[in-house]
Amino acid sequence: MDKDTKKIKKLIFLIMIAIIFYWVLNNTSIIGDIIGKIIDIIFPFILGACLAFILNIPMSFFEKKLKKIGNKKLKRIISLVLAIVVIIVILALIINLVVPELIKIIALLINNIPYYIEELNTLTQNMQGNITIDDIMAKANINAEQIKTQAQEMIPKILNSSILFVGNFFSGIAHFFIAIVFSVYILIDKEKLQKQAKKIMTVYLGKNKTRKIIKLGKVSNNTFRSFFVVQCLEATILGVLCIIGMLILRIPYAFPIGILIGVTSLIPVVGAFLGAIIGAILIVSINPIKVITFIIFVIILQQVEGNVIYPRVVGNSVGLPGMWVLVAVTIGGSLFGILGMLIAVPIGSIIYTLIKEDVNKQLQTQQKN
Numbered sequence: 001m002d003k004d005t006k007k008i009k010k011l012i013f014l015i016m017i018a019i020i021f022y023w024v025l026n027n028t029s030i031i032g033d034i035i036g037k038i039i040d041i042i043f044p045f046i047l048g049a050c051l052a053f054i055l056n057i058p059m060s061f062f063e064k065k066l067k068k069i070g071n072k073k074l075k076r077i078i079s080l081v082l083a084i085v086v087i088i089v090i091l092a093l094i095i096n097l098v099v100p101e102l103i104k105i106i107a108l109l110i111n112n113i114p115y116y117i118e119e120l121n122t123l124t125q126n127m128q129g130n131i132t133i134d135d136i137m138a139k140a141n142i143n144a145e146q147i148k149t150q151a152q153e154m155i156p157k158i159l160n161s162s163i164l165f166v167g168n169f170f171s172g173i174a175h176f177f178i179a180i181v182f183s184v185y186i187l188i189d190k191e192k193l194q195k196q197a198k199k200i201m202t203v204y205l206g207k208n209k210t211r212k213i214i215k216l217g218k219v220s221n222n223t224f225r226s227f228f229v230v231q232c233l234e235a236t237i238l239g240v241l242c243i244i245g246m247l248i249l250r251i252p253y254a255f256p257i258g259i260l261i262g263v264t265s266l267i268p269v270v271g272a273f274l275g276a277i278i279g280a281i282l283i284v285s286i287n288p289i290k291v292i293t294f295i296i297f298v299i300i301l302q303q304v305e306g307n308v309i310y311p312r313v314v315g316n317s318v319g320l321p322g323m324w325v326l327v328a329v330t331i332g333g334s335l336f337g338i339l340g341m342l343i344a345v346p347i348g349s350i351i352y353t354l355i356k357e358d359v360n361k362q363l364q365t366q367q368k369n
Contacts, residue, residue, distance in 0.1 A: 044175040048182030056187060057225060058083035080187055097259050220350050227346040235265045238305050245301065251294050252286045253279070265305065273302060320349040
């Protein structure tokens with residue numbers, strides 16, 4: 001093939017790329033719809049892979065303990081069943097402790113609405129004379145009949161939203177079922193799938209690139225695994241400390257709020273604050289004075305957790321210094337919100353480990369030369 005032919009082919013390729021790029025820029029809505037549909041299709045499988053990763057942790061633990069079972073496939077199935085049962089039991093306990101209390105508190109708030117309105121009337125009368133809530137509504141040009149009409153007009157919209165919600169709910173259940181089945185398939189044949197993936201990468205990418213990808217996969221798996229386990233441990237520690245502190249300070253709803261703060265603290269650094277806001281709303285319905293004590297207690301506890309416990313415990317587990325934990329969480333949260341906070345630490349640890357290994361390798365090469 002002469003040089004002119006190569007130049008012509010290269011030029012044609014560049015023109016095609018330019019045309020495709022121009023078309024994409026002028027059809028962003030179509031591209032967005034296509035990407036959205038692709039994500040909807042593959043989402044159950046992504047979720048299944050995530051579930052497989054989580055289930056693999058307790059499953060591997062049970063496999064090590066069931067040494068007496070000689071049949072590997074039987075041992076794998078028993079371990080997987082035990083892992084699923086353990087996770088279901090943990091979730092059921094959390095739901096059983098938190099949800100009934102939330103329902104009681106919401107019912108209490110609804111029942112106390114007349115009392116709150118009466119108290120608000122009394123407060124406004126004391127502050128402004130004999131001004132009632134009705135007077136305030138009149139001054140603000142708020143018409144009760146107009147509100148009623150607007151509410152009636154909103155009923156069809158609410159019904160449509162409800163139908164859409166029901167459809168999305170059942171669609172979500174179907175996706176979740178597919179994800180569970182897919183995760184089970186992955187876990188049952190994980191060694192076989194690893195071998196197949198290695199063969200495919202070796203054929204199409206070569207041995208060197210395959211070796212680097214496998215190394216990256218091992219580092220990522222170990223890092224995310226350690227992070228997930230220690231994150232759950234750290235959340236448990238925080239929840240227990242919160243329950244103990246609330247019991248000592250005689251703050252109501254110690255157990256449900258402590259569990260709630262423990263669960264929300266799975267979101268690094270700021271998660272405990274989210275649980276605290278919900279906790280404060282619950283406490284104010286029973287004892288408004290205790291809310292101040294609760295807020296002060298949670299602020300102190302969160303500072304200790306965010307600046308001492310979390311960077312040391314989680315950072316040490318994934319091999320990332322405490323300073324870089326805070327940096328990773330800040331950057332991840334700024335770029336991708338809550339999801340960024342969740343994955344920032346393990347991703348930061350992977351980058352830190354790879355750079356550290358490469359720097360040490362380069363230094364050893366320079367010293368030899």
